[in-house]
Amino acid sequence: MKYTNGMAALLLAALAAGAQAHGNAGHAARHHAPVAKEQKPWGIAGAASAVRRTIDIAMTDTMRFTPERIEVREGETVRLRVQNNGQVLHELVIGTRADLDAHAExxxxxxxxxxxxxxxxxxxxxxxxxxxxxxxxxxxxxxxxLIPGHYQAGMVGKIKVIARKESKR
Structure with missing residues (x-):
């Protein structure tokens, strides 16, 4: 998504009005509001009722995820439960390399x-x-x-989505 200077200014004004930048307050509020389901190249927001598996991922101030590689099956809805074991804010953003590069910039x-x-x-x-x-x-x-400096330090991971045909072997 591209942001214009006007959109960025409006977003920053909302922050000044009381929103917490990159905080859990916004994250928690999202789960009480309907989630916008927009198809992305890597999938779509899932329904909590469809989750059959939870994958735990830890984040640390060494700028690493554990595990840094995960596998899921095409069509699978998973809960990625992310624990920040560090002393600073971290985030996990799913995307293609091109999308993540653009977002990091x-x-x-x-x-x-x-x-x-x-x-x-x-x-x-x-x-x-x-x-x-x-x-x-x-x-x-x-x-x-994508917190500035974290991505550049190598805080990245891979998701392999196994095609339905492959998973039946």
Whole structure:
């Protein structure tokens, strides 16, 4: 998504009015409001009632995820439960490498920008967050922490979505 200067100014004004930049307050509020389901190349927001598996992912201040590679089956809805074991804010954002590169560049230009989409979670130090996602497209995708400096330090991971045909072997 591209943001114009006017949109960025409006977003920053909303932050000044009381929103917490990259905080869990916005993340928690999202789960009480209907989630916008927009098809992405890597899938679509999932329904919590469809989750059959939870994958735990830890984030640390060494700028790493554990595990840094996960596999899911095409059509599977999973809960990615993310624990920040560090002392600073981290996030997990799912996307293609090109989408993550573009988003990281935007974050570098506007480091305090609030953004909250179903394919991302922002997690304060010592806290946890989650993403419920339906991986309805096969392929290899990425996840990353796009806090300025974290992505550049290698805080990235891979998601392999195994095609239905492959998973029946």
């Amino acid at each position: 935007m974050m570098a230009r506007h480091p305090g920008m609030e953004h909250d989409e179903p394919h991302m979670t922002h997690v304060n130090a010592g806290a946890s967050g989650e993403i419920v996602w339906n991986f309805n497209r096969p392929g290899e995708f990425d996840f990353a922490c």
